Amino acid sequence: MEKQYVKKTDIPRYINVAVVGLSGAEKEKGAVGVGKSCLCNRFMRSSSNDFEEDHNSLLSNSDFSGRVVNNDNFLYWGEVIKTSTEGTEYTFRVIEQTEFIDDSTFQPFNGVKMDPYIKRCVATKIESAEKLMYICRSQLGIEEKFEQKVLPSGKFNVDGFLCVFDVSVVPGRSIEKQLETVTNILKNIKDTTKPVVLVTTKNDELNESYVQEVQKLVSRKEFKKAIPIVETSACLNVNVDAAFIALAHIIDRFKGRTKIVPYLESVKDY
Numbered sequence: 001m002e003k004q005y006v007k008k009t010d011i012p013r014y015i016n017v018a019v020v021g022l023s024g025a026e027k028e029k030g031a032v033g034v035g036k037s038c039l040c041n042r043f044m045r046s047s048s049n050d051f052e053e054d055h056n057s058l059l060s061n062s063d064f065s066g067r068v069v070n071n072d073n074f075l076y077w078g079e080v081i082k083t084s085t086e087g088t089e090y091t092f093r094v095i096e097q098t099e100f101i102d103d104s105t106f107q108p109f110n111g112v113k114m115d116p117y118i119k120r121c122v123a124t125k126i127e128s129a130e131k132l133m134y135i136c137r138s139q140l141g142i143e144e145k146f147e148q149k150v151l152p153s154g155k156f157n158v159d160g161f162l163c164v165f166d167v168s169v170v171p172g173r174s175i176e177k178q179l180e181t182v183t184n185i186l187k188n189i190k191d192t193t194k195p196v197v198l199v200t201t202k203n204d205e206l207n208e209s210y211v212q213e214v215q216k217l218v219s220r221k222e223f224k225k226a227i228p229i230v231e232t233s234a235c236l237n238v239n240v241d242a243a244f245i246a247l248a249h250i251i252d253r254f255k256g257r258t259k260i261v262p263y264l265e266s267v268k269d270y
């Protein structure tokens with residue numbers, strides 16, 4: 001009997017991504033977060049009607065224990081299909097590793113029982129029973145009024161990481177603090193042997209000296225091969241898909257050339 005070959009393009013390529021970066025209470029991250037949630041929001045639901053800037057991690061007890069947060073310190077952003085410029089279809093599943101803060105104590109939930117963020121965020125086997133996809137803050141507490149998608153049961157195996165670095169100036173956060181945290185996260189990712197792309201966020205408000213610091217960081221000898229950088233703005237929707245596709249290409253061992261266009265060049269087409 002003739003063998004049935006399945007064309008490579010017919011097999012969905014699942015790419016499970018964890019988005020990580022400086023997280024924690026205000027004393028850790030400064031006045032606002034580094035942009036993990038906004039990057040995920042723009043990638044999962046790119047139309048301007050579905051983009052919200054407010055994904056504050058300050059939560060009530062009941063929202064923390066509801067089915068979306070599910071007593072975890074990560075969010076499941078759901079699944080989306082994207083096609084790369086060479087025509088490969090990838091199905092991305094995205095989680096955001098963050099740290100939720102109790103709005104009555106301003107301390108992290110489960111603080112004492114947890115590993116520090118830099119260690120916890122590089123987990124590659126993720127599990128959370130019946131956890132619902134996160135859509136927006138107003139969904140919390142009224143989950144039944146929103147589309148309900150569940151994190152696939154069994155282990156969610158992370159295939160690669162997007163490590164975020166905010167290149168805008170944020171009150172209450174020094175560049176040294178962010179550099180130290182991101183360096184430690186990158187070292188821990190290296191130990192997992194999973195691929196990583198460094199995603200700079202908020203390039204629409206970039207500080208040139210921060211951009212240079214990031215370039216120095218990714219070329220440090222300890223990372224052996226320089227880590228690719230993709231410069232994004234979630235607010236202006238610049239290079240967001242490109243960041244995820246660049247990671248998918250590394251995971252997929254894509255043989256062609258991954259075109260990474262610098263922010264200032266990309267923004268011209270906007």
Ligand code: GTP
Pocket residue numbers: 021022023024029032033034035036037038039053054055056057098099201202203204205232233234235236
């Ligand atoms: P935590 O999960 O709380 O650690 O924060 P986060 O890393 O998820 O940050 P989040 O995406 O919530 O972004 C925090 C704030 O940064 C947003 O409310 C926006 O005001 C701002 N921000 C995010 N992305 C952009 C961007 O592309 N450009 C500009 N100018 N501001 C942005």
Ligand code: MG
Pocket residue numbers: 033036037038055057096098
């Ligand atoms: Mg967030």
